[in-house]
Amino acid sequence: MWDRKHLLDIEAFSRTDIENLIALAKRLEPFSGIDKSKKFKPLGLCSGQIMTLWFEPGKENSTRTFGSFPAAMMRLGGNCKVFDEATSSMTKGESLEDTTRILSGHSDVIVDRHHDADHVYTVASASSVPVINAGNGSAQHPTQTLLDIYTMVKKFGRIEGLKVAVVGDLKYGRTVHSLVKGLEKFGVHATGICPQGLEMPGEFRTAGYEERIIDMNDIGRALSELKPDVVYATRIQAERFSGNSGTYDYIIDKAVLSGLPKNAVIMHPLPRISELSREIDADERSIYFHQADNGVPVRMAILCLLLDHEFE
Numbered sequence: 549m550w551d552r553k554h555l556l557d558i559e560a561f562s563r564t565d566i567e568n569l570i571a572l573a574k575r576l577e578p579f580s581g582i583d584k585s586k587k588f589k590p591l592g593l594c595s596g597q598i599m600t601l602w603f604e605p606g607k608e609n610s611t612r613t614f615g616s617f618p619a620a621m622m623r624l625g626g627n628c629k630v631f632d633e634a635t636s637s638m639t640k641g642e643s644l645e646d647t648t649r650i651l652s653g654h655s656d657v658i659v660d661r662h663h664d665a666d667h668v669y670t671v672a673s674a675s676s677v678p679v680i681n682a683g684n685g686s687a688q689h690p691t692q693t694l695l696d697i698y699t700m701v702k703k704f705g706r707i708e709g710l711k712v713a714v715v716g717d718l719k720y721g722r723t724v725h726s727l728v729k730g731l732e733k734f735g736v737h738a739t740g741i742c743p744q745g746l747e748m749p750g751e752f753r754t755a756g757y758e759e760r761i762i763d764m765n766d767i768g769r770a771l772s773e774l775k776p777d778v779v780y781a782t783r784i785q786a787e788r789f790s791g792n793s794g795t796y797d798y799i800i801d802k803a804v805l806s807g808l809p810k811n812a813v814i815m816h817p818l819p820r821i822s823e824l825s826r827e828i829d830a831d832e833r834s835i836y837f838h839q840a841d842n843g844v845p846v847r848m849a850i851l852c853l854l855l856d857h858e859f860e
């Protein structure tokens with residue numbers, strides 16, 4: 549069971565924890581601002597509280613996570629500030645632990661993204677306030693997994709019994725690492741589809757996980773044979789390669805979509821590069837932009853639970 553001290557990895561969550569969080573996110577969604585056709589009153593649950601965003605610049609740059617965490621905090625009536633290592637006293641040699649102690653002294657919650665997978669755990673051990681993993685290198689992205697599961701529940705009304713294909717860069721794609729583990733809690737065994745060289749690392753494979761290594765030019769055939777309910781595509785993480793990543797490129801286009809079951813959906817944590825053709829954006833089965841929007845209510849729920857705010 550999740551102790552609600554920090555949010556560091558998906559392993560900390562039981563199925564019931566995820567279900568409770570999803571139920572809370574559903575109740576908070578009308579106050580999240582993601583439905584532009586509806587008016588709402590902002591909530592004051594986090595009034596006076598401060599979130600510190602600690603995102604390593606460069607390879608770990610972010611649009612969705614860096615944007616939706618402050619949006620969630622502000623929809624709850626709280627405030628945000630950004631910590632920048634490059635302009636901090638870390639440049640003078642201040643330790644990670646001392647820096648964290650200082651930051652947690654003037655924050656109520658810290659959101660951390662760093663290329664070093666251990667960074668968030670060190671920050672959590674030195675912090676006096678909750679710490680959230682916003683993506684730790686190529687390891688995990690647990691809040692993305694929670695919003696991915698929320699998106700599936702919104703679409704299908706359930707997780708149990710879904711057939712999910714995770715596609716693309718399964719080696720470096722942190723979102724699929726935590727997603728496969730999250731789905732397993734609901735008895736869903738994901739199927740990986742990837743090129744040789746980008747297989748899922750052993751530490752993220754669950755007991756029921758299966759993998760098909762294919763020539764990615766055959767992605768349409770592989771998916772039409774599998775008949776998944778959810779195609780969860782991922783970007784080839786070029787920034788994590790030393791060699792040429794272009795050899796792994798693939799594309800999901802109208803032709804691929806035509807071979808899928810009519811109720812199947814295409815998800816993607818985004819950003820996309822070329823793996824999702826823009827010609828499928830208008831198809832109602834392409835739900836990746838709705839998926840990104842769902843980051844706000846889900847992160848509102850995460851903040852309420854970590855900061856111990858009841859929402860009736």
Ligand code: CP
Binds near residue numbers: 613683692818819
């Ligand atoms: N999905 C996701 O984590 O996107 P960003 O890298 O833009 O935050």
